[in-house]
Amino acid sequence: MTVTAGGEPQSGARRGPRAHLAHVLGLLDRPLTSYYLVIGCTLLLLALGLTMVLSASSVNQLKSTGSAFTLLQKQATWVAIGLPLMAVTAMLPPRFFRVAAYPILLLSVLALALVLVPGLGQNVNGATRWLSFGGGIQLQPSEPAKLGLVLWGADLLARKDKLRMLNDWRQLLIPLLPGSGLLVLLVMLGNDLGTTLIVFTIFLALLWVIGAPARLFVGMTGLVVLLTAILIVVEPYRMNRLTGFLDPTGDPLGAGYQSNQGLYMLGSGGLFGTGLGEGRAKWEYLPHGDTDFIFAVLGEELGLVGTLIVLGLFGLLAYAGLRVARRVRDPFMRLAATGVTAWVVVQAIVNIGAVINVLPITGIPLPLVSYGGSALIPTLIGLGVLLSFAKREPGARQALAARGPGPAARALSWLGLGRSR
Template sequence: MTAAPTGEAEPGRTRAGLKAQAASVLSLLDRPLTSYYLVIGCTLLLLALGLTMVLSASSVVQLKNTGSAFTLLQKQATWVAVGLPLMAITAMLPVRTFRVLAYPIMLLAILGLALVLVPGLGQSAGGATRWLSFGGGLQLQPSEPAKLGLVLWGADLLARKEKLRMLTDWKQLLIPLLPGTGLIVLLVMLGDDLGTTLVVFVIFLALLWVIGAPLRLFIGVLGLVMLLASILIVVEPYRMKRLTGFINPTGDPLGANYQSNQGIYMLGSGGWFGQGLGEGRAKWEYLPHGDTDFIFAVLGEELGLVGTLIVLGLFGLLAYAGLRIARRVRDPFMRLAATGITIWVVVQAVVNIGAVIRVLPITGIPLPLVSYGGSALIPTLIALGVLLAFAKREPGARQALAARGPGPFARVLSWLGLGPR
């Protein structure tokens, strides 16, 4: 017998090695705590990127206005320092707690949205009235906790009806879920916030999709969404300018299209690897709202295509983890809530990034976990804490966590008498 030529054997060994590596990666994805660690890892990496880019995008303007380049960074770091412990505590709560808290969160959010419309309390910016002012520069955007309230309330409502086998009638799918969603949408619409209105509707559709609503119901709701969006666009001149600017990007370059033009220029100027952290031009007042709505453009300018792909990859992994949790948990409430939270965060990211790269009109929605702002950051971190709590209830997750032992944060809570019982 003669040995096979080396040139013929090498490709076979290479293919076998690639198959072994692929099998190793797939085995990692099949582990019980995969979703848990993906949510934690993606969240922390996006927060770190966000803090870095908030500093880079705001340093020049803040130095000019306040005398310190670190003003917005310090505020954002404070909100992160508040939000992360809240996320950790939320992850340790039993599922029943979320079902109990869903109703007061929903009621408080509706009350906050109503108070925004009261003259003297509501603060306007960018054509929308979104914030409650408490003096001393402290503001709250009630529409952000309203998203969390709608997810938990809607999930609990549909889970109860599914347990009672009431969802065979399409009316039970909509009542009282549709009136509750409609009330939030109405209050948000009165504040002229089209972007949040669309996200609320997406959460509503996600809940209906998970519960198995018929196609005709989706078509009807989508028609209603399109009608309301059209009304909101027509009645507000600044939205019409944004829409016409999106349709005709070469028109009005110093007016309606200025922000989008500058954003795409900054994004494109980054090349493959960017101009370097702190080396971008956007911070020199060339790009409006570079630390909030258009932070993705600043990131692309300074970190290049590689940086933007990392952000897209992190949101993609977060979407995978959230939907994996929804698929693996057995409880209908957890399945509904996990899907709603995942769709909320990911769709908001898609809408923000889509506006920056000019495939969607500008809506003023921030990039979750990355853009500056505590009103959006803290509810998002709490929602991700809910996802972590659900991830612990995937098959085999409890045993894996018990074998690993409590983490340092859990031990501190236990010493303080605040740990789970």
């Protein structure tokens, strides 16, 4: 070790804990931190999701189709479609998203209306969420509707902010409240409580970012709670879920069965889990283990360590999204970044909360991890929007220019689609 004449270590020598902490904080303050965090967390969650989809579905798929890899192959196909879409989306300018918001929202509303037409909508577990196109191809219109609401609401409020119209509380709500209310109504008519909560979350996140008065924000939150309570009371199966949540041991083979099984799986995993593929949940003990309750399968096979890794990845994703929202200067980007972050992170919280029995079961998937292309692809596009904004943080353009074009940019340039600088 190199020392000075007085015996003190020089700057290049071993660092103490404070120096290490300062070094880590310095890394977090770099221009492209948000960009790399979003990419890294997304890829790790996708890889983990593919692994757990295979593990959770292998027994049922082997029994029903003769191959343990059926759902894995489908999910890998959705990932192979979604990742390039995310990469292309990350290269688009914010003005594209502002223009695209309106057709995305309009098409989503039309598709949600079609779901309610008898013979077109598919009912699964009490909720009419799906449009079937034959050949096993299905679409859940409420998923792209989340993206449409984020972009449309952000553009609407950004335009009003530019015109200095947001001093009046009515301008905060009109037409944002009727537009969000229409989406909520269509989703509610399909008996999809989980998606209804996420749409409400996006609406409240937009109000919070734009600086809605506390009384208005509290009033809207109270309205959300009231409508949620109504949704639960009017549907017997939701009341059964609520009863099972409040008293999981009261009906262990009925309303409380899925919740109890999820907790058993988490508890049996211990610290490091039973090992990949060694869990018992897949042997038809846990319903929907590859979708709504995939976190329980993960906890059983990867243990507490695995669940904490997933929580950490979503925590980093939340940090990255809010960092983008804080650092960008454009109101539209700030609003949309917060909306996308609230959508993905709150959905993860609701899903995990249901598995660990601190929230009632709502039937929504764990983003990027659960099986399903209808949820996965809009989520990846939303994260691509976040990446596009992250590249517009202060100093990010210069850092990217110094790094050189990435593979996606080179491919688009080779095809003659690259954007000239």
